Amino acid sequence: MTGVAEACRTGSAAVSLVGADSPDDLTVAASDESARAAQELEFLGGAGPARDTAAEVRPVTAAARG
Secondary structure, eight states: OHHHHHHTTSSOOEEEEEOTTOSOEEEEEESSHHHHHHHHHHHHHTOSHHHHHHHHTSOOOOOOOO
16 A cells, blocks of 8 residues: 555555445555544544545545645
């Protein structure tokens, strides 16, 4: 996953599987701990860019603030 993050020119990346009939997801790979933690927060909070992508069936990106 680190290679994926580098190819996307970002510091972190994660891949999640999302059910067609359910908003539940499963993070299957993360480039680092911060990507894994972000996915976990999104799952627990029930909102975020991965859920937007699944619900709206369109690409969504998120950038770190700082």
